[in-house]
Amino acid sequence: MQVLRDVAEGQPWPEDRAAEVKIAFCSYPPPNFSRFTGLRWLQIESAGFSHLFPLQLGKTGIQVTNARGVFDCPIGEWNLAMMVNLARDVRALIRHQEARVWDRSPRFSSELRGRTVGLWGYGGIGRETARLAKTLGMTVHVLTRSGRKARLDCMCVEGTGDPDGSLPDRYFAEAELPEFLGGIDFLILALPLTAKTVGLVGEKELRALRKGSFLLNPARGPIVREEALLAVLRDGHLGGAALDTHYHYPLWPDHPLWTFPNVILTPHVAGTTFSPHFRGDLLKIFQENARRYVAGRELLNVVAKEDLN
Secondary structure (H helix, E strand, O other): OEEEEOOOOOOOOOOOOHHHEEEEEEOOOOOOHHHOOOOOEEEEOOOOOHHHHHHOHHHOOOEEEOOOOOOHHHHHHHHHHHHHHHHOOHHHHHHHHHHOOOOOOHHHHOOOOOOEEEEEOOOHHHHHHHHHHHHOOOEEEEEOOOOOOOOOOOOOOOOOOOOOOOOOOEEEOHHHHHHHHHOOOEEEEOOOOOOOOOOOEOHHHHHHOOOOOEEEEOOOHHHEOHHHHHHHHHOOOOOEEEEOOOOOOOOOOOOHHHHOOOEEEOOOOOOOOOOOOHHHHHHHHHHHHHHHHHHOOOOOOEOOHHHOO
């Protein structure tokens, strides 16, 4: 059984005995992916899988697993850092430092303790964010399709996250979306980009948030409708936003999002392959799944077929 690994992005894989390859481990499938007709399992190095959509793998017999769990800790820390920065308006404090302005306004002394964070989606990133938020005395609300459930089918770094789903103060069903949005101070998107989630958050949803609340998007830019976000920022309904994922890569220099003093833009670095733990944790996923594959057992981090098309 052949396993293909470490072929440069955008380069074709060697085609000798291509049909004999059963397993592929890569970031991006190569241009000649269709030649590997015997492929049965594809392990990718990212949690997101929208780059696989053109392959329509949900209609094939290929099982896809991703790197869920590897990015939970760094993105959870990014979420926490952004909430602190937004709540205390650290951007303004830095501007004041650079301009030698001494301003002790009350807005710079806000606390996270006692505030409510809303997690839309409760996979590994949401669970690690919940764990960190609870240590700071925050209330945690979760909106999810499945309610409370244990996380048994995905990789989880020991000592992190919320494996049994017990941390949130309240779970909300999809039908309770307006109540969920109206009761939180921070909305954090923690769900994948699929055909169902593109444009999921529009102006109606953003205006259902409390005036002065904050949006954090470490998931994927297109989950939030661009013009809707700009509208609620322009009229001051949102207190601010932190965006690690964007509508254009790179975000062009004259894009209006650069101009808002209450928006933090980071260049998709919340959870990256630059993390010191990335390679080791990713290898653990592949090794465990290789053992399961050989034994005929269910794999970890399986991407649902309906989400791949």
